[in-house]
Amino acid sequence: MRRSLAARTALVISALLVVAGCGGGGAKKADPKDPVTIDVAVLAATEFYVIPWLVGQKQGFFTDHGVEVGKIVAGSGGSATLRTQLSGGMPIGEIGYKSVLDAWSEDVPVLAVGGGAQGPYGGDFYALADNDRVNELRDIKKWAYTNPGSSVYALSFLLPQAAGLPTKAERISAGGVGEGAALLEAGTVDVAWLPPSLASRNQGKFKLVVSTSKYITDFQQSVITTSPAYAKEHPDVVRGVLAGWQEAAKWITQNPEAAARIYAEHVDLPVAAATSVVKGAVESNVWNVGFNPAALKRGTDAAVVSGFKGEVKYCEFIDTSYLPGAATAELPTKCGA
Structure with a gap:
């Protein structure tokens, strides 16, 4: 009965992925002079996960790469964020790592194209x-x-x-x-x-x-996702989002107080409290647009403790080809070998 329910869920989400894969501006290319506008879904969008998205939006880093991030839609965590992303026709989002594993294990065509939170910050x-x-x-x-x-x-x-x-x-x-x-x-x-x-x-x-x-260092909490169909049809948009996100994360480390003011305004948090969050995230080096094997392995360990079963074939649901040139792109297993 459980498998049947999971299969039905997969079919629903798969259909939504097809919708998301067809959205985002048709054949329009990412051009800084005429950017493609997309909305994104971000898990726990009142927490530190959202800060690179906010900074990239406010400082124009996404626009510099031909993408205009419109709405940043909050997911409620886990698979709910994936449903929020897909049901709303949002082609790109930042989703909890285990939720992506669960979706992939049910043959849902979801693709992780970038890292996100790769440290234990926020797990206290x-x-x-x-x-x-x-x-x-x-x-x-x-x-x-x-x-x-x-x-x-x-x-x-x-x-x-x-x-x-x-x-x-x-x-x-x-x-x-x-x-x-x-x-x-x-x-x-x-x-x-x-x-x-x-x-x-x-x-x-x-x-x-x-x-x-x-007690724990590297820990894959979230990944930046899209559908294989959207990535194939709009590779420049995916690359533009990842490049803008990377520049935003770098800017935050150099301007934590300014980033805190942007964050505070978004979540209606006192600036002092927002500054504490931003500096804590920066000090823990939590944001990374690339992938590293230690973080992925720890994230997988956590998923197993939480009930995930089966072999994890990283190369089937992670594609590093859209990452900016300076990003790390190492998985626990070699792809194409």
């Missing part, structure tokens, strides 16, 4: 500030994660494993960020995952217990 767990009993990883007996199958759920296993600690503990699905914070306040759990925007806004209320970057 917090306790209430006045909880004197929980101060470090070994103190945690009850974890709150977002949803089953999420990278946050996987981290609740990968983190103690990386620290050489037992992974046995109680894990509770909060269902959302606000619900996780509510579980903390009710004393139901020891720690909950909180996104950087919420944590930076409430520094006196919560305390950091587990900094994920202390």
Whole structure:
């Protein structure tokens, strides 16, 4: 029954991919003097994932490469972002890595053409500030994660494993960020995952217990995706988006305060809190338009913990040929060998 449902879902998404593959301006080429306009879908678009898209949009980096990014549409994370991208006729988006794996495993024609978040930034767990009993990883007996199958759920296993600690503990699905914070306040759990925007806004209320970057380095959280049909029909648009995204990520590292003001305006976040998010992302080197094998392997490990089954054939759903020249383009396996 589960396979049948998954197959039906795949058929629906496949149909949507055909629609997305036919959109985006017909045969029009990406030209800085007459740019192709597209909308994009970005997972958790109030968090750090959206910052390169915002900067590229505001600073004209996409336009310089012949693409005008119109709306940045928020996905709700995971496969929901993929559905948001495809059902809205948006040819390009940034999607959670496991969601792309799941779609590919069900024969959905989705293609990862660029990296996104390739570090553990944003994967931290917090306790209430006045909880004197929980101060470090070994103190945690009850974890709150977002949803089953999420990278946050996987981290609740990968983190103690990386620290050489037992992974046995109680894990509770909060269902959302606000619900996780509510579980903390009710004393139901020891720690909950909180996104950087919420944590930076409430520094006196919560305390950091587990900094994920202390235990995990490379970690593929998201990838920039399109459909094979769209990539084949509009290769210059795909290349233009990736080149603009790369320039935006570089600009952020050089202008974190200016990037923070752009981000703050977008999410209605205090500038100080937005600056904390941007600088944290920059310091962790989270953004990379290219691919590296360590990040992909760790992302795959997390997907397996969250329920993914089967062999991962990276060359079937990742295409590095659209990347800018200076981008890294190494996969865990060689393609075409």
